Amino acid sequence: MNLSERPVDDIYGVGPTQAELLHQHQLHTVEDVLLYFPFRYEDYSIRDIREAVDGEAVTVVGTVQTQPLVKFFGKKKSKMTVKLLSGGQLIALLFFNQAFHKAKLQIGATVTANGKWNRARAELTVTKLTVGDTAEKSARVPVYPAKGELTSAKFKRIIDTALQSFGDDVEEFLPEEMLHAYKLPVRKHALQELHLFTSASQLKHARRRFVYEEFLLFQLKMQLFKHHERQASVGVATTIDNEAIEGFMATLPFSLTKAQERVLNEIFTDLKAPYRMNRLLQGDVGSGKTIIAAIALLSVVLSGKQGAMMVPTEILAEQHWQSLTALLDATGVTVGLLTSSLKAAAKRDMLHALKEGYIDIIVGTHALIQEQVEFKDLGLVITDEQHRFGVRQRRVLRDKGAVTDVLYMTATPIPRTLAISVFGEMDVSTIDELPKGRKPIETYWVKPDMMERVLSLISKELNAGRQAYVVCPLIEESEQLDVQNAIDVHQQLHTYFQDQFNVGLMHGRLDAKEKEAVMKQFTAGEVDLLVSTTVVEVGVNVPNATLMVIYDAERFGLSQLHQLRGRVGRGEHQSYCILLGDPKSDTGKERLQIMTETEDGFALSERDLELRGPGDFFGDKQSGLPEFRLGDMVHDYRALEVARKDATELVASAAFWEDDLYGPLREKLRREDAFFSTKLD
Ligand code: ADP
Ligand code: MG
Numbered sequence: 001m002n003l004s005e006r007p008v009d010d011i012y013g014v015g016p017t018q019a020e021l022l023h024q025h026q027l028h029t030v031e032d033v034l035l036y037f038p039f040r041y042e043d044y045s046i047r048d049i050r051e052a053v054d055g056e057a058v059t060v061v062g063t064v065q066t067q068p069l070v071k072f073f074g075k076k077k078s079k080m081t082v083k084l085l086s087g088g089q090l091i092a093l094l095f096f097n098q099a100f101h102k103a104k105l106q107i108g109a110t111v112t113a114n115g116k117w118n119r120a121r122a123e124l125t126v127t128k129l130t131v132g133d134t135a136e137k138s139a140r141v142p143v144y145p146a147k148g149e150l151t152s153a154k155f156k157r158i159i160d161t162a163l164q165s166f167g168d169d170v171e172e173f174l175p176e177e178m179l180h181a182y183k184l185p186v187r188k189h190a191l192q193e194l195h196l197f198t199s200a201s202q203l204k205h206a207r208r209r210f211v212y213e214e215f216l217l218f219q220l221k222m223q224l225f226k227h228h229e230r231q232a233s234v235g236v237a238t239t240i241d242n243e244a245i246e247g248f249m250a251t252l253p254f255s256l257t258k259a260q261e262r263v264l265n266e267i268f269t270d271l272k273a274p275y276r277m278n279r280l281l282q283g284d285v286g287s288g289k290t291i292i293a294a295i296a297l298l299s300v301v302l303s304g305k306q307g308a309m310m311v312p313t314e315i316l317a318e319q320h321w322q323s324l325t326a327l328l329d330a331t332g333v334t335v336g337l338l339t340s341s342l343k344a345a346a347k348r349d350m351l352h353a354l355k356e357g358y359i360d361i362i363v364g365t366h367a368l369i370q371e372q373v374e375f376k377d378l379g380l381v382i383t384d385e386q387h388r389f390g391v392r393q394r395r396v397l398r399d400k401g402a403v404t405d406v407l408y409m410t411a412t413p414i415p416r417t418l419a420i421s422v423f424g425e426m427d428v429s430t431i432d433e434l435p436k437g438r439k440p441i442e443t444y445w446v447k448p449d450m451m452e453r454v455l456s457l458i459s460k461e462l463n464a465g466r467q468a469y470v471v472c473p474l475i476e477e478s479e480q481l482d483v484q485n486a487i488d489v490h491q492q493l494h495t496y497f498q499d500q501f502n503v504g505l506m507h508g509r510l511d512a513k514e515k516e517a518v519m520k521q522f523t524a525g526e527v528d529l530l531v532s533t534t535v536v537e538v539g540v541n542v543p544n545a546t547l548m549v550i551y552d553a554e555r556f557g558l559s560q561l562h563q564l565r566g567r568v569g570r571g572e573h574q575s576y577c578i579l580l581g582d583p584k585s586d587t588g589k590e591r592l593q594i595m596t597e598t599e600d601g602f603a604l605s606e607r608d609l610e611l612r613g614p615g616d617f618f619g620d621k622q623s624g625l626p627e628f629r630l631g632d633m634v635h636d637y638r639a640l641e642v643a644r645k646d647a648t649e650l651v652a653s654a655a656f657w658e659d660d661l662y663g664p665l666r667e668k669l670r671r672e673d674a675f676f677s678t679k680l681d
Pocket of ligand 1: 255256260284285286288290411435436541
């Protein structure tokens with residue numbers, strides 16, 4: 001029987017109670033248990049107590065010098081002490097609730113004790129005691145992540161037993177050539193090494209093997225998914241009217257950058273192909289994604305279909321609607337806007353027009369998809385700032401628009417490691433070039449005690465006719481967090497600038513109408529200074545705004561700061577970004593420092609990921625980050641990349657599907673995932 005089919009009860013000593021505990025932690029089979037790896041190894045290898053560091057785990061070998069002294073507290077609790085001569089030094093051994101060791105502690109007996117060393121008291125709190133000199137064998141002890149009642153020691157006992165009975169049955173599923181090429185140990189040996197630790201170098205290779213294994217399986221699933229989406233050919237081939245598109249581009253006041261041309265071709269290739277497009281378009285703020293979206297939508301409309309543009313907020317919907325309307329004005333294409341603030345009758349009309357096909361392109365929030373919106377013939381859905389939708393919405397969208405091409409746009413440059421994991425089942429297009437002539441935004445990091453100078457900079461810009469943003473992390477005062485908040489700051493600045501300038505306030509708790517009103521005033525230049533929470537983060541485009549002041553900047557991630565900074569520098573005037581912050585930690589300081597040094601969104605996103613880790617990168621738990629047992633997406637990036645490349649090549653090769661060499665690997669995939677079990681046959 002395969003180990004992935006053997007229940008945990010088959011492990012000797014695992015009864016119903018323990019099996020139930022294992023099940024509770026998603027460990028159902030012997031294979032699951034064997035793949036439950038230690039997260040570190042206690043180093044008990046130091047034998048000379050004089051070299052032991054205080055608080056460290058050590059192993060000592062010595063002879064018992066005194067009668068053990070036992071004190072009982074209640075029924076079960078006890079404390080036992082005994083003196084031991086080890087390496088010429090007399091030390092105390094301390095045992096809690098282990099009075100059962102007493103018989104072994106005969107005066108003159110040699111014992112080996114593992115435990116934690118207290119240097120000042122020359123005392124070892126013993127966790128393990130054996131008779132005789134057994135120090136060699138117990139040099140490294142694996143520490144397993146405890147799960148409730150299942151302590152590390154319990155896991156160790158279960159796993160050791162499982163290894164004894166089933167260790168030899170661990171089957172290899174990677175072809176020998178692969179192991180050879182990457183110098184990876186076979187599965188069985190690698191697995192044992194990870195549990196038993198015989199040497200640092202062997203452990204390293206064992207870990208390498210399992211990291212590669214899980215990355216490869218993960219990437220294979222992604223690639224297989226992609227492969228089948230294409231095979232299924234559920235999409236519709238769109239004919240691109242090249243002449244009309246070129247004619248449209250000739251009306252633009254600029255020509256596309258090389259990067260824009262490249263991604264446009266990638267998108268056209270998908271549109272023309274019979275498979276469904278599932279593409280991520282990433283490009284830094286201001287890199288010109290909107291025009292790409294407009295051209296893609298236009299080409300779909302020219303082929304007789306409709307297009308939809310989904311965005312996370314109503315403000316953005318309005319903005320995109322405006323820019324698309326302006327861009328496509330001369331083409332005769334009709335662009336509609338669907339938001340929740342639409343009156344019932346107007347909404348009914350809009351829905352009717354969509355269904356009848358009177359509207360070519362519709363812009364709205366994701367309510368577009370969630371509600372019962374019907375299209376005459378929807379050909380392309382574009383979502384902007386899609387990382388905010390999260391992976392789950394991504395799936396909903398894909399399932400809803402069964403045959404529709406989907407393009408996801410994001411201005412948050414996605415670090416390579418996430419692009420090939422979280423977004424691994426998608427194709428990625430990158431605009432990695434800004435249109436020429438952009439002035440760099442001057443960025444400064446200042447301590448809050450320099451507020452006077454910040455205020456004078458604000459005055460200077462506003463007096464010159466420019467506008468400014470002030471962004472704060474929270475809406476209202478919070479007792480726990482000593483952070484500036486939008487309402488307070490608005491009050492202060494309003495008082496400070498009194499009759500001189502109009503200070504607006506914007507935050508997520510305003511209703512859609514209020515937000516819209518404030519945003520309109522700011523866009524129209526009626527509000528000079530906008531105090532806001534991060535609502536302004538995405539997409540907002542006011543070219544006359546040249547100054548961005550961010551309070552408590554250390555509270556934001558690098559990517560978010562970069563997004564906020566991208567609200568300025570959109571016009572002809574020199575722009576500035578002021579980061580107010582007094583971070584206490586070194587990484588906090590480093591983050592703000594980096595912000596002043598680079599404007600490269602990709603570089604920042606990579607640093608952000610390194611500093612915050614993948615879990616925090618998206619700032620929400622719904623990011624769809626894959627969970628790996630051993631692999632670390634950031635630190636094992638190279639392996640992830642290699643696995644990705646191998647998986648892509650494998651799926652594209654005939655050998656993977658037919659050759660006996662890959663039989664065990666196919667079998668493994670078949671067993672791991674019900675979805676693939678049907679697809680692989
Ligand atoms: P993004 O959506 O990527 O942040 P936008 O599409 O809003 O960027 O473009 C930012 C500005 O740059 C817009 O005013 C747009 O008209 C302009 N733009 C776009 N592409 C080019 C180009 N190739 N050359 C010059 N300006 C461009
Ligand atoms: Mg944009």
